[in-house]
Amino acid sequence: MASPNFIDYVKFHSRSGRGGAGCLHFHREKFIQKGGPDGGNGGRGGHVILRGNAQLWTLLHLKYRKHVIASSGVPGEAANMTGADGKDEILEVPLGTVARRAETDEVLCEINEDGQEFILTPGGRGGKGNTFFATSTNQAPQYAQPGEPGIEEWIILELKLLADVGLVGFPNAGKSTLLSVVSAAKPKIADYAFTTLTPNLGVVSYRDDRSFVMADIPGIIEGAAEGKGLGIRFLRHIERNSLLLFLIPADSNDIRKEYEILLNELRKYNPELLDKRRLLAVSKSDMLDDELKAELMRELPEELPSVFISAVTNQGLTELKDLIWKNLH
Template identity: 65%
Template sequence: MTEGNFVDYIKMHVSSGKGGQGSAHLHREKFIEKGGPDGGDGGRGGHIILRGNSNLWTLLHLKFKRHARAGHGGNGSKSRSSGADGEDVYLDVPLGTVVKDTETEEVLFEITEDHEERIVAQGGRGGLGNWHFKSSTNQTPRYAQPGEPLNESDITLELKILADVGLVGFPNAGKSTLLSVVTSAKPKIADYEFTTLKPNLGIVEYRDFQTFVMADIPGIIEGAAEGKGLGHYFLRHIERNSILLFLIPADAKDIRKQYDILLDELKRYNPEMLDKERMIAISKSDMLDEELQAELKQELDKTLPINYMFISSIAQKGIVELKDKLWKMLND
């Protein structure tokens, strides 16, 4: 998926249908001049329904759909005939979509399962026909209920990526290059910071036709948890990843310090992030000769608190071993 096609934030105005009016009809036919009430009920207004779709990865298809309006319910008629229900409007969204009230920013619900349906704007109920109101003391009621009004609101859709492995690192750490090597994704790659401004997804093909999903998250900077740069915009995509793969370049001044800063940003944004499986990949290790790598390994064995390995996307160094370790972590 290209960066330009990835849309993860949409604002919409949704409007359900109003309920149909109940009928106040009185039965009339040949030889029956004063029949009883037989007005039918009004139809229900249409709902606006969000539906999970596992085949979608982006909100791109809703980018230019700023309004969604459901159909109105039909009015009731004679012979107790109910009006037709208004047409429901279904909006398919990718799994991991969070729905918020735009005005209050309250989280209404999340869509996390395929074919899961949630009503975001409920249609008005249809009014009751006059036959519901007849009684021994009121045998010919000449009134019926009006339908309920429509419901409308402004909502915000935010996508939090559902991926097996999320790549975490500072800008220009080699995340996009790794994704391009292990998957068929074609992320934008360049030798400057913040080349990636939107997440990229790719499917990693493993042995025996097995696969897992990897997400390239835009680079994090110190202070991202407080919203510095585009911190919140980036960090929310890491919440739904099963495994966090920290990418730190071999030429970093202090690898342990970079890891601690990244971990601290995740912790301050959401402490639950620390419960996820983590692993460190020392990228761009083709710059190290055997002697330098041995010295660095000796130092890292003492300082790094979790498993790590040396890789190079350009030289294809350690890529197969990296896939093996990630697959084992996912299935353990």
């Protein structure tokens, strides 16, 4: 994923089409001076529709569409002819897209399947022609309905990455390096904090042609849930991961404390994240000997399956994949 092309948040003004007006008309032809009502109904206004597309991975194509406007329905005509419906505006979005109203923050839908459709902003109904209002006591109604107006609203689309494993850790913990080694992904890697500014996805090959998807989430810092660092901008991507892999470097001052800080940020953002399965990988372990590893093992959280790894020397990566696969299945 190239960083400038990954867009996971867009806001736009959505306007559905107005319904066509019903027709006020009476049947007229030679030798029939006073035919009955034959005004047709108006067509409905166009909807604004979201459709899931498994081939998309970003909202980039919607970034510059500030106004999405569906067309209005066509008015009804004589001879009981119904007007055509307005053309729908269909927005294709990647799987994992959440739509909500900007003013109320109400969640409208989540698109999780290829081809799944949701009417985001429904078009106005077409008005009834005067034929509809004819009765035995009112055989020549002199009125027809106007079409319903369309709806105007501001919509926010947010993308939450769909991945099996989400990498959670402080900046410069080695998440991008690990992803680049175990998959074909090529995230930006450098020796300074916040190298990763956008999430990266990689497909990790496993035994017998099996695989799973791993997501490198930009680093979390203490206070992220309140907006510090990169804030909660990327915490939402963790919500869609089946398993959370905490990555803490071996040269950390206190591995347990760092883990607790990370866990607390997830708790403050969304307590339900703590219900997900969690694993711990101690990265940069090529600098440790067996004695230091044994000493560090005593400091690790007892309830958490842990493994020592080094993406540089490939140490422990097979064991890590086995541990991930076992917890995923």
